[in-house]
Amino acid sequence: MPLFKKNPFGHILFIKKWLIRVLGLMTHQRYKGFNKLEIDGSEIIRALPERNVLFVSNHQTYFADVVAMFHVFNASLNGRSDSIKNVGYLWNPKLNMYYVAAAETMRKSLLTKVLAYVGSISIERTWRADGQNVNRKVKFSDISNIGKALADGWVITFPQGTTTPWKPLRKGTAHIIKKYKPVVVPVVIDGFRRSFDKKGLYVKKKGILQSMVIKEPLQIDYDNESVDEIIEKLEYAIEQHPSFLKVIPMEELMAYEEAHKERMWRKKKA
Template identity: 80%
Template sequence: MALFKENPFGHILFLKKWLIRIMGLITHQRYNGFNSLEIEGSDILRNIPDRNVLFVSNHQTYFADVVAMFHVFNASLSGRDDSIKNVGYLWKPKLNVYYVAAAETMKKNFLTKVFAYAGAISVERTWRADGKEVNRQVKMSDISNIGRALNDGWVITFPQGTTTPWKPLRKGTAHIIKKYKPVVVPVVIDGFRRSFDKKGLRIKKKGILQSMVIKEPLNIDYENESNESIIEKLEYAIEQHPSFLKVISEEELLAYEQENELRRYRNRKKV
């Protein structure tokens, strides 16, 4: 029966649809009320395939980043340009959207399990577990699950594997790109670290201007480009390459914050 149709991971799509609707309604004001989300490039989402697309982004909180992307993706696909106003887009959400997350995070409590049902691909981190440094092999089943998700739809990944900025990207991302040859779309976010706690569940400060820039898909030579070259290309695309630190002075950082303040003031006047 259509009512009990499942995705490749055994999740009932009818339940997933209602989870996205309910969670979307609960969280909408976090990006369009308590704080404001400035979006750029959302029209790109309407010009990419329905399957085998990998979104690569920097990471600032455990959950708020992903939830914001679910809002932006669905709003854009319903015809909105760089806006998430009017939550009617939640009525017909895109159900084949997944995101890569640490298995230990997604198993912690009932709420994280609900988030997981909405689209998590849980993987075991190879470098950290239970707050301790570890060194273990990548589970091939984790790679295969990401492949299954790409074969079904869109996958969001945060290749730094941490919310700490400027950390190197995990080489496994390049391996996935070369293996499954997805369309790779960079996403750059900002403001989430200032407006939410680390988990992205509690609003830490109101009136923060958040931003999400969706860039054109990267040009990648899947056959001949090295893993190192792909990683470097991704670092530049999501603005996490170490060279960015060398060219950003304290004065420029201050000016950037002042510009954010001005944009926030302009947004308030529009409302």
């Protein structure tokens, strides 16, 4: 690879590679030390094409979710089976991997600017800005940038646009799917909200079992399915459809809490 080769967004790949290596080493213990990340679906990652893949996921923190995905996806591509053991996979990371994030978030500090260089496609949110609800038009340059990233590689997006669970999915994701016809891979995560602060920068609690389930690509009729039909399909796939909300009987809730205690990971004898 030429030393100063750039990606379509003008980022120097040599610098990006070293940022992924360093940040990966700094964050690995968050998922394989302080807490444990349980993974399911590594074989799906290895079977995906090199380009035009869109990962859709529920969202629990600003950054910890996507950092975990960078770990899991790179570990899977380097032969790990549902594991991020041995950080040697960071030496040769996938460089054409991107994630969608709010532009205002990625401009806030030096750290967020570094994280943006690693692979952010920064977009202007149409519904919220600076903590206030807004109503503004979609920037076509944002849509085209996502298309550019898909043409180059893989894109991770959180279609709810918020870390609050059960919120409706933004229809822009369905429009992107219909326009660019990517392979759509659902990802369901859990445990990150309990183990990290909202931004996902600090470990809030140790001994939490985090989970990431990578599902089979969705079957989508890009030309004939409507935006609403695709949105509903995504909601079910990432387990955020309103039907998942139901009243849980007290005995079932208590049984869940007991099961959760058993799932809590604690250090054991080597």
